[in-house]
Amino acid sequence: MEVQLQSWQNMKLAQVPHMLAGHAMPWVLAARRSAFERFAAHCFPTRREEEWKYTDVSIIGRRSSLAPDHIPPDPSSEAKLLAWTLASESLYLMVFVNGHYAPGLSMTDDLPAGVRMASLANILENGADLPESYFDPQHEHTIFAALNNAFATDGMVLDLSPGTVLKAPIYLLYIASGHGVAIYPRNIVVAGEDAQATVIEHYMGTLDAHNFTNAVTQISLSAHAEIEHCKLLQEGPAATHVAGIHAEQASDSHFISHSFALGGRLARNDITAQLLGKSCHCTMNGLYLLNERQHLDHHTRIDHLAPECISREYYRGILDGESHGVFNGKVVVHPGANKTDAHQANHNLLLSRQAEVDTKPQLEIFADDVKCTHGATVGQLDDDSLFYLRSRGIDAELARSVLIYGFTNDIIGRVNMPELRTRIEHLVLERLPQGDQIKELL
Amino acid sequence: MLTIKNLHVSIDDNGNGKEILRGINLNVKAGEVHAIMGPNASGKSTLAQVLAGREGYQVTAGSVRYLGQDLLAMTPEQRACEGIFLAFQYPVEIPGVSNALFLKTALNAMRKQHGLPELDAMDFLSLVRERMKRVGMDEALLSRAVNEGFSGGEKKRNEILQLTVLEPRLAILDETDSGLDIDALKLVADGVNDMRSPERSIVLVTHYQRLLDYIVPDVVHVLSQGCIVKSGDANLARELERHGYSRVETENTAKQVA
Numbered sequence: 211m212e213v214q215l216q217s218w219q220n221m222k223l224a225q226v227p228h229m230l231a232g233h234a235m236p237w238v239l240a241a242r243r244s245a246f247e248r249f250a251a252h253c254f255p256t257r258r259e260e261e262w263k264y265t266d267v268s269i270i271g272r273r274s275s276l277a278p279d280h281i282p283p284d285p286s287s288e289a290k291l292l293a294w295t296l297a298s299e300s301l302y303l304m305v306f307v308n309g310h311y312a313p314g315l316s317m318t319d320d321l322p323a324g325v326r327m328a329s330l331a332n333i334l335e336n337g338a339d340l341p342e343s344y345f346d347p348q349h350e351h352t353i354f355a356a357l358n359n360a361f362a363t364d365g366m367v368l369d370l371s372p373g374t375v376l377k378a379p380i381y382l383l384y385i386a387s388g389h390g391v392a393i394y395p396r397n398i399v400v401a402g403e404d405a406q407a408t409v410i411e412h413y414m415g416t417l418d419a420h421n422f423t424n425a426v427t428q429i430s431l432s433a434h435a436e437i438e439h440c441k442l443l444q445e446g447p448a449a450t451h452v453a454g455i456h457a458e459q460a461s462d463s464h465f466i467s468h469s470f471a472l473g474g475r476l477a478r479n480d481i482t483a484q485l486l487g488k489s490c491h492c493t494m495n496g497l498y499l500l501n502e503r504q505h506l507d508h509h510t511r512i513d514h515l516a517p518e519c520i521s522r523e524y525y526r527g528i529l530d531g532e533s534h535g536v537f538n539g540k541v542v543v544h545p546g547a548n549k550t551d552a553h554q555a556n557h558n559l560l561l562s563r564q565a566e567v568d569t570k571p572q573l574e575i576f577a578d579d580v581k582c583t584h585g586a587t588v589g590q591l592d593d594d595s596l597f598y599l600r601s602r603g604i605d606a607e608l609a610r611s612v613l614i615y616g617f618t619n620d621i622i623g624r625v626n627m628p629e630l631r632t633r634i635e636h637l638v639l640e641r642l643p644q645g646d647q648i649k650e651l652l
Numbered sequence: 653m654l655t656i657k658n659l660h661v662s663i664d665d666n667g668n669g670k671e672i673l674r675g676i677n678l679n680v681k682a683g684e685v686h687a688i689m690g691p692n693a694s695g696k697s698t699l700a701q702v703l704a705g706r707e708g709y710q711v712t713a714g715s716v717r718y719l720g721q722d723l724l725a726m727t728p729e730q731r732a733c734e735g736i737f738l739a740f741q742y743p744v745e746i747p748g749v750s751n752a753l754f755l756k757t758a759l760n761a762m763r764k765q766h767g768l769p770e771l772d773a774m775d776f777l778s779l780v781r782e783r784m785k786r787v788g789m790d791e792a793l794l795s796r797a798v799n800e801g802f803s804g805g806e807k808k809r810n811e812i813l814q815l816t817v818l819e820p821r822l823a824i825l826d827e828t829d830s831g832l833d834i835d836a837l838k839l840v841a842d843g844v845n846d847m848r849s850p851e852r853s854i855v856l857v858t859h860y861q862r863l864l865d866y867i868v869p870d871v872v873h874v875l876s877q878g879c880i881v882k883s884g885d886a887n888l889a890r891e892l893e894r895h896g897y898s899r900v901e902t903e904n905t906a907k908q909v910a
């Protein structure tokens with residue numbers, strides 16, 4: 211279905227950049243306004259576009275408002291509890307409520323030298339030492355990114371000077387609070403040579419409300435830098451979520467992306483990496499656990515632009531109810547990217563007859579002497595395995611959960627930080643029948 | 653303990669019912685060890701799987717009673733909780749699930765059924781370590797995924813480990829001796845002999861006399877083409893070792909004709 215903005219909507223929305231952080235700076239305002247024009251000219255993608263073939267975003271277009279909310283309400287007690295728990299752990303915490311930084315809930319003390327971590331809104335309000343390229347249309351991988359450029363309210367800006375190694379992870383907690391709000395986070399990570407850090411983006415919605423999140427995270431890695439990025443999608447059951455995570459890698463850098471998708475009515479993640487320098491490593495892992503009428507779409511794209519780079523991609527999905535999963539993994543080996551070594555795997559478990567998955571590997575190879583492999587499967591829980599567990603006294607429901615847990619372990623096990631691994635494992639187990647029992651036995 | 657009467661079992665083979673078990677009668681008393689021998693494809697594993705509750709087989713006639721209950725009406729997990737244990741001829745690999753988690757889940761599920769408190773991590777570990785030593789199993793196999801990448805012998809030992817941890821009342825061992833080296837065979841046999849008691853019964857499916865040298869059975873049965881064609885004492889197994897199955901089978905056909 212075609213969704214176009216009505217002219218009154220258009221006029222109202224065109225005014226939004228005037229109210230956002232950085233509006234006092236002419237170049238920021240101009241960049242936001244032209245980004246909005248790009249969005250308005252194209253508006254929402256339809257299923258006629260190849261990249262959106264399996265994902266109908268018209269429910270986003272039918273929202274009453276796309277304008278970012280600017281007075282964040284108090285988050286739910288559940289969300290606050292999580293923020294307090296996290297604040298007591300050895301990590302750096304930035305909490306955002308409806309896309310606005312909440313310093314009172316955050317914990318950013320004792321950052322080591324060489325690390326600058328700040329709120330984007332603060333930076334924009336205090337004179338903006340952001341390069342203009344951050345609003346560059348060339349970085350708009352989807353039309354939603356143009357809307358994010360126009361409306362981004364806040365987010366994290368992280369600058370790691372060369373050689374900085376952050377041992378404790380950075381935890382970004384995005385809480386959606388209220389009814390029908392639109393949230394536009396924007397994160398920027400710049401890692402200098404040899405710098406290392408782990409960044410977690412956790413999106414949490416607790417209410418059964420159609421909140422809409424449109425997030426963009428840009429990560430740039432200098433030579434030998436290593437960034438592990440982990441996204442946890444735990445939006446509320448009626449929420450829609452569209453996000454882009456985009457990495458640019460210089461030689462010998464290592465980018466690791468994990469995407470765990472557990473909640474939300476409709477979500478789309480576009481995760482891309484450009485391997486610009488020689489001998490890069492790029493890993494993309496993902497797990498989606500869907501039920502009821504959830505729809506989740508992962509589009510990944512890895513561009514091998516330099517020789518001798520290695521990319522690995524492991525995605526798994528478990529689909530129950532009438533859920534629909536999409537995995538589209540594109541790997542492009544450009545001319546000159548000789549000795550590329552790329553592997554991709556996507557495995558899916560269908561737990562119900564109504565659940566559906568579309569998995570599509572796309573390899574495009576324009577270089578010589580490359581090794582590219584991929585594999586995709588769609589299957590059900592194995593009867594022999596189920597019987598084996600049941601024959602040991604484990605009831606059918608628990609046996610099923612044990613098998614599903616085992617299936618997810620291949621992906622969860624790839625997370626490097628043990629505490630993070632455990633947290634994710636618990637989030638997954640909370641979703642499985644009798645998962646609390648398994649949790650106790652681990 | 654176990655009474656099987658006139659058991660007929662078929663499977664659906666591409667739309668055609670194929671009868672695999674054709675009237676099995678078997679009576680195993682508490683404390684007894686029975687050996688079931690017989691040529692390949694005669695139905696030994698089918699019998700074992702049906703007793704453990706594997707779905708996909710149709711029982712077309714007959715009955716199975718276990719400790720006074722109708723065994724065939726019970727789910728596999730109920731049977732296990734009531735004390736039935738099947739050591740699989742082909743143990744199943746379960747990726748992503750550690751052997752420790754598997755064993756702990758099984759043991760605690762059964763303890764819960766019997767109203768016992770769950771074992772805590774420490775008690776569980778010391779129990780399993782002790783049992784692993786007994787069956788000569790490397791402790792590293794505890795943190796590996798269930799049977800994944802295990803050697804043939806390691807898989808069989810893993811079955812015996814489960815047997816000794818779960819302590820069933822009726823253990824059915826389907827060719828647990830196949831693929832074991834000589835030392836392992838001795839260890840497994842010792843493990844099984846340790847478990848022999850007046851309350852426990854054991855059914856051994858085997859092709860080899862060697863196992864029965866270590867675990868001397870009270871009764872030996874020969875299963876052929878879905879029927880028990882001959883039963884006898886431990887000497888029957890030795891006789892089979894010498895002459896093969898053909899003589900028994902011919903005898904039986906002669907009997908049927910007569």
Ligand SMILES: Nc1ncnc2c1ncn2[C@@H]1O[C@H](COP(=O)(O)OP(=O)(O)OP(=O)(O)O)[C@@H](O)[C@H]1O
Pocket residue numbers: 663665672690691692693694695696697698699741
């Ligand atoms: N699920 C099934 N589908 C088709 N045929 C089956 C199935 N299960 C068993 N059979 C057939 O039933 C017969 C008996 O098999 P079973 O595994 O019980 O033999 P067995 O006596 O254990 O043999 P072995 O000594 O080789 O282990 C075989 O012909 C086998 O192919």
Ligand SMILES: [Mg+2]
Pocket residue numbers: 696697698741826827
């Ligand atoms: Mg067999």
